[in-house]
Amino acid sequence: MDPELIRNIAVYALPVLFAITLHEAAHAYVARYFGDNTAYAAGRMTLNPLVHIDVFGTIVIPIALYLTTGFVFGYAKPVPVDFGRLRNPKRDMAWVALAGPGANFIMAFLWLVLAVLLVAFNVNEEFPHKVAQAGLFANLLMFAFNLLPIPPLDGGRVLTSMLPNTLAYKFARIEPYGFFIVLALIFFNLLAFWVMPVMTLGRVLLQLIASPLTILLT
Numbered sequence: 001m002d003p004e005l006i007r008n009i010a011v012y013a014l015p016v017l018f019a020i021t022l023h024e025a026a027h028a029y030v031a032r033y034f035g036d037n038t039a040y041a042a043g044r045m046t047l048n049p050l051v052h053i054d055v056f057g058t059i060v061i062p063i064a065l066y067l068t069t070g071f072v073f074g075y076a077k078p079v080p081v082d083f084g085r086l087r088n089p090k091r092d093m094a095w096v097a098l099a100g101p102g103a104n105f106i107m108a109f110l111w112l113v114l115a116v117l118l119v120a121f122n123v124n125e126e127f128p129h130k131v132a133q134a135g136l137f138a139n140l141l142m143f144a145f146n147l148l149p150i151p152p153l154d155g156g157r158v159l160t161s162m163l164p165n166t167l168a169y170k171f172a173r174i175e176p177y178g179f180f181i182v183l184a185l186i187f188f189n190l191l192a193f194w195v196m197p198v199m200t201l202g203r204v205l206l207q208l209i210a211s212p213l214t215i216l217l218t
Helices: 003-033 055-069 089-120 126-146 154-162 165-172 175-187 192-217
Strands: none
Touching (some): 003 055, 003 089, 003 126, 089 126, 089 154, 089 192, 126 192, 154 165
């Protein structure tokens, strides 16, 4: 196998693993906070990424996509959430949904901090710099993609929560077709019109938040 390919897989392995699995763990924690113990009872309310791994979605698909397209993406086992058990199902559904992208945003910030610290402490080894950049990119990608306002993605759940009941019911009915809608957006190269601006906005916000640390260390 190409040594460069092995190095790139090694660079993305941990960042992608944590980006995917801790995204799901965040859903579980917030769901329990708002009254639904389904994920907790299933043993999914944990930061242990091994519990959330889906062999196909977390390992096979990311590697296959990277080998064929250079694009890295995947998914973990979805956390079971019974929205009917939430204290205020329509309102709390939005918070449970936002927990996943929120976790990715926090992880992106931590990877950015690592990148700043590596520069500040003059770490010359290339590998940790690449891992930090991979962590920033993977989490911003997860953040942007999952905020796409199409159910069952997190952005779709948030939009459903915000709409009046009649419109929310009608909008939620497209959920069985959401996967095919996303595939169509990818096929016709339309997904980037959502993902790239949201990633850019996320990066700007992260740099703004991290700017005091950056100024202090430079």
